[in-house]
Structure formats: structure tokens, C-alpha cells
Amino acid sequence: MQKEIINQVKKTILENHLVKEGDSLVLGLSGGPDSVSLLHVLNALKDELKFSLKAFHVNHMIRGEEADSDEVFAKSECEKLGIPFESIAIDVPRIAKENGESLEECGRKERQKALLSYAKENN
Numbered sequence: 001m002q003k004e005i006i007n008q009v010k011k012t013i014l015e016n017h018l019v020k021e022g023d024s025l026v027l028g029l030s031g032g033p034d035s036v037s038l039l040h041v042l043n044a045l046k047d048e049l050k051f052s053l054k055a056f057h058v059n060h061m062i063r064g065e066e067a068d069s070d071e072v073f074a075k076s077e078c079e080k081l082g083i084p085f086e087s088i089a090i091d092v093p094r095i096a097k098e099n100g101e102s103l104e105e106c107g108r109k110e111r112q113k114a115l116l117s118y119a120k121e122n123n
Helices: 002-015 033-049 065-081 092-099 103-121
Strands: 024-028 052-059 085-089
Touching: 002 033, 024 033, 024 103, 033 052, 033 065, 052 065, 052 103, 065 085, 085 103, 092 103
Parallel strands: 024 052, 052 085
Antiparallel strands: none
């Protein structure tokens, strides 16, 4: 199954010209099953497709110790794989309150803003 998934992702990347040799990819790594799976798949493909991979995690400061555990787990997965890892903490509850936004909307916007900023600075 794992090999099938890796091959399907590779096929999709190649058919759609999503990554070219020498690219540097930044993965938004939440620590959840989807992003951790993608981390492992991209790690399996990076040498063959000749791209580099970095991971970036945003701690939204919403779920306390649970969010901190996600960050520790994400960092640990990257260390095991030798993938550069960076994280940032953003006080989403404060920003959401100041802007009159929901936590979900604010968290999404702040995460996208932080990820884009990190990608621009590190590519």
C-alpha cells in the first residue's frame, strides 16, 4: 500500500509538472495524520525527483498542551527523517478577538500568512 501511494503521488507530480529538479518544497506540517503522511511520501521522493524538503509548523496557541504535543511530534518526525524543521507560535485567540473573527478563520489566515513568509525567506 505504501509503495502504491508513493507511486501515485510521483505520477501526479510528474504528470502535472508540480515539482522540477532543484526546487525547494516547504511542507506545512500540523502533526496530524494527513500532513505527516505527506511528509513521509515527499521524503521518499525527494532524492529521486531531486528536490529539497523543509517542514514548517504553526502552533496556534488554541489547544494548550495538546497543541504543544503536536509541535513536539512534528519536530520529532522531521528529526528522524533529517528534514529541516521550523515552528512558530501565533496567539490566534488574541488576534481573532481583536479582529472579530472566528478562531478557525483567523487560524487559517495566520497559518497561510506565516507559511508564505517562511517559504519566501527560505527559498
